[in-house]
Amino acid sequence: MSKEEASAKGYQKFDIILVTGDAYIDHPSFGVAVIGRSLEHAGFHVGIIAQPEWKNAEAFRKLGKPRLFFGVTAGNMDSMVSHYTPSQKKRHNDSYTPGGASGLRPDMATIVYANRCKEAFPDVPIVLGGIEASLRRFSHYDYWKDKVKPSILLDSKADILVYGNGEKQAIEIARRLSLGENIKNIQDIPGTVVKVKNVPAQAIMLPSHLHVSEDKAKYSEMFRILTFSNDNMVAQPVEHWYILQNQRCVYTQQDLDLVYSLPYQRIPHFSYIQPIPALATVRHSVQTHRGCFGGCSFCAIYFHEGKRVISRSEETILQEIQSITQCKGFGGTIDNVGGPTANMYGMDCKIGWCSSRPSCLFPQICKNLIITHKAWLELLQKIRSMGSVKNVFVESGIRHDLFLADKPQYLEEFCKHYISGQLKTAPEHCSNRVLHYMRKPPYSLHKEFQKRYAEIAKKIGKKQYLVPYFMSSHPGCDTQDMISLAQEIKSLGHFVEQVQDFTPTPMTLASCMYYTGHDPLTKEEVPVARTLQQKKCQRAFLQSQDPKNYDILCKALNDASRQDLIGKGPKCLIPEKKPGTGSPHAFSKKRKR
Ligand code: SF4
Structure with a gap:
């Protein structure tokens, strides 16, 4: 505002000013809108500064001095992931900016914005939130600088960091400040991280920042402790301080029901002329739950939101759909009824979510997990039967192993009604060795799913395709694994349009493996594609049909003594001679014919 x-x-003055690296969209898929609406609902006056010019503090003064605090976030995504490809090349577009333009937010936006806020109004408390801050709450490996950095609380000079979901913490901080408490004394709110001189006796102690930045074994040890203390009080010594993580803030169904029922207008701020690409995919979508119990090594959701799945009530989801149907431009299609993993909606743990396993699905599905797609499919069916809804689709990823572990009729019903021609799955690799490092199920399960999916498509008489997503350069993956994957992709008759190359983002198990060369949970040594050239080579195997990858693949196959895969044979990955010019599409079409 x-x-x-x-x-x-x-209003004469704002209580809180939120500063964000994204353009402002008043929609529940955008973090700053959710926090702003929640604070407003709690009675506070909230101003928003979106994508400010950061070269000086001028733009940070434009709404005046906030009465309680500045809330700072880089936006929905980590600014470094937004700005750079996995091979560290600058991206030329940004889907959270009008017109998709790049360059409207700085690298490490959280730190830059927090420092500008401090410059603008030195005595105003600063609260960090969002995924960029959340995953940098302790010492972390910074892939872009290739070094271990301390908690972001130090560089940002902020007072409090909110990790995970942030609505309740933001309200509690505002409430206590408005009661006159000094920010320096607000050190005990669940779901926050603070810099303190003394820590409570019950805090689980991590190795110090100095130790983990100098010794990879200590870094691994820190990560192992964090993995099993994800929801607990944890502390880490740094310089003359401790970084103290208070226990995780627990959210309930009622909390989410309230957050998603606030009066979002579901449109960008009126000042924007050009469309914001990120809105197009979510405008007519609803989020049904938060959290994910998959625990994949390369994913940060476990450390950010936690594995506990909190599902919204059917009633508020249906109300939200009803409000979408009233939106200008709604054509009858709900694009996505999803969450971090769509088919985890309504699933629960019999014993109330343990902290002894980071994944409920790996290495085997836990016997305490209540697997049922019943509630989810009933919800989808109710949405489908609403008068003004013609189609309902699920675009968020699904876990195929969960479908296989449940009654077959659920997958059939899902295929019949909720797939818009193709279903995206994420087996991620075909090598069980790599899948083990990824903490994913064996590839045979995906094969079984693929077979069942094809049988259902035939039975229901629909042309539906499966689009499996694969990843290169994950720790544990070497050239031989990528050769197997390229052969598998070829046998599927699949051209990979979008390559997924592993990025070591902060606070994932896989990034720890990438940095240390060891699995922190088993202490096993892990081979790593570390250099940009090694990553480029692995990535090329995902698109072995693309002529632009010919030279790099030719060299890799020769180096691996796999000349048998060069030539015309059915198993060959590249031809003997470098193909002439032609787009990947033309090449792939020619190959299919
Ligand atoms: S007991 Fe099993 S189902 Fe429950 S949280 Fe732990 S691993 Fe997941």
């Missing part, structure tokens, strides 16, 4: 909009509402 701008100063003029605030005056129109009768």
Whole structure:
């Protein structure tokens, strides 16, 4: 909200000003809108500064001095992931910016914005939130600088960091500040991280920042402790301080029901002329739950939101769908009824979620997990039967192993009604050795799913395709594994349009393996594609049909003594001679013919 909009509402001053690296969209898929609406609902006046010019503090003064605090976030995504490809090349577009333009937010936006806020109003408390801050709450490996950095609380000079879901913590901080408490004394709110001189006796102690930045074995040890203390009080010594993580803030169904029922307008701020690409995919979508119990090594959800799945009530989801149907431009299609993993909606743990396993699905599905797609499919069916809804699709990823572990009728019903022509699955690799490092199920399960899916498509008489997503360069994956994967992709008759190359983002198990060369949970040594050239080579195997990859693959196959895969044979990955020019599409079409 701008100063003029605030005056129109009768506010003289903002209680809280949120600064974000994304363009502002008043929609529940955008973190700053959710936090802003939640604070507003709790009675606070909230101003938003979106994508400010950061070269000086001027833009941070434009809404005046906030009464309680500045809330700072890089936006929905980590700014470094937004700005750079896995091979560290600059990206030329940004889907959270009008017109998809790049360059409207700085690298490490959280730190830059927090410092500018401090410059603008030195005595105003600063609260960090969002995924960039959350995953940098302790010492972390920074892939872009290739070094271990301390908690972001130090560089940002912020007072409090909110990790995971942030609505309740933001409200509690605002409430206590408005009661006159000094920010320095607010050190005990669940779901926050603070810099303190003394730590409570019950805090689980990590190795110090100095130790983990100098010794990879200590870094691994830190990560192992964090993995099993994800929801607990944890502390780490750094310089003359401790970074203290309070226990995780527990969210309930009622909390989510409230958050998603706030009066979002589901549109960008009126000042934007060009469309914001990120909105197109979520405008007519609903989020049904938070959390994911998959625990994949390369994913940060476990450390960010936690593995506990919190599902919204059917009633509020249906109300939200009803409000979407009233939106201007709604054509009858709900694009996505999803969450971090769509088919985890309504699933639960019989014993109330343990902290002894980071994944409920790996290495085997836990016997305490209540697997049922019943509630989810009933919900989808109710959405489908709403008067103004013609189609309902699920675009978020699904776990195929969960479908296989449940009654076959659920997959059939899902295929019949909720797939828009193709279903994306994420087997990620075909080598069971690599899948083990990824903490994913064996590839045979995906094969079984593929077979069942094809049988169902035939039975229901629909042309439906399976689009499996694969990843290169994950720790544990070497050239031989990529050769197997390229052969598998070829046998599937599949051209990989979008390559997924592993990026070592902060606070994932896989990034720890990448940095240390060891699995922190088993202490096993792990081979790593570390250099940009090694990563480029692995990535090329995902698109072995693409002529632009010919030279790198030719060299890799020769180096691996796999000349048998060069030539015309059915198993060959590349031809003997370098193909002439031609787009990947033309090449792939020619190959299919
Ligand atoms: S007991 Fe099993 S189902 Fe429950 S949280 Fe732990 S691993 Fe998951």
